Amino acid sequence: MSKVSISKPAVACLFSALLVACLVACCNDPYDTGDGSLSYMRADFVEVSTNSSAEAVSAVSDDGKILTLSPAIGADWLTAKDSVYRALLYYNVAEGMDAELVGEATVKPIAVGNVIVPNVINASSGNRVYPVDPVNLESMWMSKNGRYLNLDISVKVGAKDGKIGSQSIGVAYVGSYTGSDGSVVHRLVFAHGQNGVPEYYSSQAYVSIPLYRMPYAVTKADRIEITVNDYDGKVTKTFVVG
Structure with a gap:
């Protein structure tokens, strides 16, 4: 079995307070905060791919969206280069882009959370x-x-x-x-x-x-x-x- 160390509530440890509501709700819908900069923030369960610096550069969501992450984003738990990880990805959809993304898109990542994949x-x-x-x-x-x-x-x-x-x-x-x-x-x-x-x-x-x-x-x-x-x-x- 996989051994995991969980030292404090994951919401407070991994993400800022702005993401608490979305994380707890496990949302896959746009995070609606009105007309502000977070109006098109999304959270999706994905498989992320890392580059030669162990940063996440692309992702494929469970519903088939192919996402290019710009800029690339790192995390303490992303340690393997040129690998694929299971993750919970928070990202912003560009202004003017349909928030209900389909197909392929380039998005701005906000945070990438670890998801346990057990043996x-x-x-x-x-x-x-x-x-x-x-x-x-x-x-x-x-x-x-x-x-x-x-x-x-x-x-x-x-x-x-x-x-x-x-x-x-x-x-x-x-x-x-x-x-x-x-x-x-x-x-x-x-x-x-x-x-x-x-x-x-x-x-x-x-x-x-x-x-x-x-x-x-x-x-x-x-x-x-x-x-x-x-x-x-x-x-x-x-x-x-x-």
Whole structure:
């Protein structure tokens, strides 16, 4: 499983106060603030490509928009050169340009936020052990292109002896079955290890499960069933891939 260090609420840590409303709402619509400079700000989940300086220079959104970022933008977590990352991109649409972008466009990036892409382990044999400590589940949705199953979660964090510990996040594939309609249903369990980190306050995180990197073949006709251990009890939802 992937280990992540979440030291404080992600909204305050990664983005300015101006972006709080958009981040919490997980918006994909224009950020409407009237006639000011932020009137055409957008937020999209994307795959960003970096250049030889590890700066994001282009992005492809889940709904197929191809974006050239001008100027290029860096972030502390963007460390690999000439690579592709999953991210939450905030950007401005140029004045006079249709805010509902389609196709290709050059845009001005504002911030690029990290999205956790967890490892998926094959636990279908029943002999793999993984933690299922609770999280606060806000929402789940399938990307329009079918490449990712996305989760908006909050985990409990806190310092111990003045240090913030790492928590583990992953996904376990526990088997497949044929549904009543004849479709193949793949069962996933969201894995989370609190790892002894104190549970003092909540920190938001976005998680994108890569359906193209599973221990089994996924088709557009398949369904994904995922179970998440929420603090209020287990939540199971099913999504169509295509």
